[in-house]
Amino acid sequence: MDFLECVPNVSEGRRPEVIARLAAAAASGPGVRLLDVSSDADHNRTVLTLAGDPEGLHLSLLSLYEVALAEIDLTRHDGVHPRVGAVDVTPFVPLGGTPMEVAVAAAERLGQEVAKRFGLPVYLYERAARVPERRRLAVIRRGQFEGFPAKLADPAWAPDFGPARVHPTAGVTVIGARFFLIAFNAVLDTADPEIARTVARRVRESSGGLPAVRALGFFLSRRGSAQVSLNLVDYRQTSLLQALDRVRREAEALGARVVETELIGLAPEEAILGAAREALLLPELPAGRVLERSLTD
Amino acid sequence: MDFLECVPNVSEGRRPEVIARLAAAAASGPGVRLLDVSSDADHNRTVLTLAGDPEGLHLSLLSLYEVALAEIDLTRHDGVHPRVGAVDVTPFVPLGGTPMEVAVAAAERLGQEVAKRFGLPVYLYERAARVPERRRLAVIRRGQFEGFPAKLADPAWAPDFGPARVHPTAGVTVIGARFFLIAFNAVLDTADPEIARTVARRVRESSGGLPAVRALGFFLSRRGSAQVSLNLVDYRQTSLLQALDRVRREAEALGARVVETELIGLAPEEAILGAAREALLLPELPAGRVLERSLTD
Numbered sequence: 001m002d003f004l005e006c007v008p009n010v011s012e013g014r015r016p017e018v019i020a021r022l023a024a025a026a027a028s029g030p031g032v033r034l035l036d037v038s039s040d041a042d043h044n045r046t047v048l049t050l051a052g053d054p055e056g057l058h059l060s061l062l063s064l065y066e067v068a069l070a071e072i073d074l075t076r077h078d079g080v081h082p083r084v085g086a087v088d089v090t091p092f093v094p095l096g097g098t099p100m101e102v103a104v105a106a107a108e109r110l111g112q113e114v115a116k117r118f119g120l121p122v123y124l125y126e127r128a129a130r131v132p133e134r135r136r137l138a139v140i141r142r143g144q145f146e147g148f149p150a151k152l153a154d155p156a157w158a159p160d161f162g163p164a165r166v167h168p169t170a171g172v173t174v175i176g177a178r179f180f181l182i183a184f185n186a187v188l189d190t191a192d193p194e195i196a197r198t199v200a201r202r203v204r205e206s207s208g209g210l211p212a213v214r215a216l217g218f219f220l221s222r223r224g225s226a227q228v229s230l231n232l233v234d235y236r237q238t239s240l241l242q243a244l245d246r247v248r249r250e251a252e253a254l255g256a257r258v259v260e261t262e263l264i265g266l267a268p269e270e271a272i273l274g275a276a277r278e279a280l281l282l283p284e285l286p287a288g289r290v291l292e293r294s295l296t297d
Numbered sequence: 298m299d300f301l302e303c304v305p306n307v308s309e310g311r312r313p314e315v316i317a318r319l320a321a322a323a324a325s326g327p328g329v330r331l332l333d334v335s336s337d338a339d340h341n342r343t344v345l346t347l348a349g350d351p352e353g354l355h356l357s358l359l360s361l362y363e364v365a366l367a368e369i370d371l372t373r374h375d376g377v378h379p380r381v382g383a384v385d386v387t388p389f390v391p392l393g394g395t396p397m398e399v400a401v402a403a404a405e406r407l408g409q410e411v412a413k414r415f416g417l418p419v420y421l422y423e424r425a426a427r428v429p430e431r432r433r434l435a436v437i438r439r440g441q442f443e444g445f446p447a448k449l450a451d452p453a454w455a456p457d458f459g460p461a462r463v464h465p466t467a468g469v470t471v472i473g474a475r476f477f478l479i480a481f482n483a484v485l486d487t488a489d490p491e492i493a494r495t496v497a498r499r500v501r502e503s504s505g506g507l508p509a510v511r512a513l514g515f516f517l518s519r520r521g522s523a524q525v526s527l528n529l530v531d532y533r534q535t536s537l538l539q540a541l542d543r544v545r546r547e548a549e550a551l552g553a554r555v556v557e558t559e560l561i562g563l564a565p566e567e568a569i570l571g572a573a574r575e576a577l578l579l580p581e582l583p584a585g586r587v588l589e590r591s592l593t594d
Contacts, residue, residue, distance in 0.1 A: 035585075035591045036585075036591070073550070095588075095592075216555075217518065240577055244576075244577055244578065260579070260580055261577055261579050262579065263586055268589070269590065273569065273573070275572075275577050278576070280572055281483075281558045282558050283571070285560070288332075288565065289333070289569075290565075292584075294563055295332070
């Protein structure tokens with residue numbers, strides 16, 4: 001059976017009752033499991049992690065878009081994380097032996113329906129991109145919600161589905177297919193966002209850092225500290241511990257320290273066991289060495 | 298249902314066909330699962346990890362003792378690890394919500410039967426000990442197989458079950474009940490066993506080191522390197538990473554480095570996730586954050 005993860009990122013991270021309604025909508029599809037809800041008030045953003053078959057996820061996501069469009073007004077939204085839509089980005093991720101094509105098909109089907117039903121401009125990204133320039137989410141998101149009307153004046157930015165006109169309160173939405181991504185943030189002992197931004201620049205692949213790592217630097221006013229926000233797009237190329245070690249070294253070179261980290265959503269067992277394995281200097285650590293895993297296999 | 302782990306340590310780590318027969322015997326009890334077999338040629342020892350209910354494990358262990366007594370002759374056994382018996386030590390460990398009393402009862406029942414059936418002197422240790430001096434395995438094992446006849450001349454060392462006379466080829470056996478123990482070895486980049494012994498002394502609880510840590514230093518001739526062998530008897534008091542960090546620091550103070558480690562048998566998920574959590578500076582890392590665990594819960 002085809003089995004997908006879907007990780008919608010919604011532009012609401014502060015109102016608990018709205019987050020609860022978004023989560024309930026996301027969980028409503030038949031057979032869909034809501035595995036995690038991670039909200040951040042500074043980012044003003046919630047990441048929902050769902051798993052299910054393509055049909056169940058399609059129905060869950062339509063409910064989620066409906067609730068998000070009713071509840072979120074981007075003209076009143078602020079947060080440190082860049083965003084272009086009420087439902088900012090919706091990636092589908094193949095799980096187990098499911099082929100990537102199934103995730104691409106789920107993205108296309110959802111994009112068409114969301115455009116038709118809600119009048120939202122839809123951009124397909126990463127493995128679902130139809131235009132090479134749209135593979136990278138950061139490129140699509142450039143200019144953010146506020147800058148998108150100007151961007152849409154350029155015919156090269158006509159959406160893949162839906163009208164070439166920004167929705168007044170919900171902006172646009174980005175839907176796609178990709179491999180498993182680990183979102184991992186490092187909180188610094190400084191309030192200086194410039195340090196976090198410099199560390200992010202030195203760590204990320206696009207400016208010559210670690211392979212398969214994306215990074216941004218933020219200031220989290222609620223915590224009063226700066227944060228390096230990491231996306232590991234292939235933890236087999238750069239592991240959690242390798243990324244953290246590099247962030248620690250770059251921060252130390254600027255006189256700052258990593259005080260703690262956070263994992264957003266879920267991480268594959270292989271990546272977590274990998275962190276334990278590397279830290280413990282074990283040549284290998286298969287899941288079968290973990291008592292509980294060994295008992296349930 | 299009562300559910301136990303049982304981790305017999307057998308004095309054979311070199312002959313693959315004998316190890317296979319021992320493993321098959323250990324797996325033979327109804328409903329018993331053989332979770333792991335870890336053999337070491339330098340130690341000349343095999344650690345078998347079993348899980349099952351008390352009745353199934355009882356039958357498995359009787360088969361294991363029978364095969365071990367037929368195959369192992371301690372008068373011809375050498376290895377760096379201390380041992381007193383062909384089946385050197387057999388601990389029962391409660392799993393899940395099973396009370397410690399169930400493990401103690403399993404140890405007593407097996408001890409009585411093994412003494413009767415095979416004429417083996419049996420010592421009950423740790424939570425099953427009937428004499429305070431027999432709580433610690435290291436104290437029972439002192440003098441090893443070769444020194445046991447002299448030890449048995451002292452009435453204070455009369456066995457808990459069986460004859461006060463060492464079995465000519467199988468020695469004695471130690472059976473007991475304890476909490477989950479993690480066996481974890483650190484291999485050094487030196488061939489000097491004195492460095493490993495010094496590190497072990499500085500790390501272990503009994504000489505003022507880390508709580509709930511036992512340690513011995515060995516020379517592994519097959520690898521040509523010295524090893525610090527650790528038993529973490531309560532990983533909540535001293536974690537894998539804390540123990541390793543201390544071993545690394547003590548080794549470095551003596552000019553040596555830890556090149557790799559090995560995990561013998563299994564470790565509880567909480568201990569492995571704990572290593573990842575500590576290394577990654579995460580405030581928490583529940584199993585629910587691991588994708589595969591989240592899907593099967």
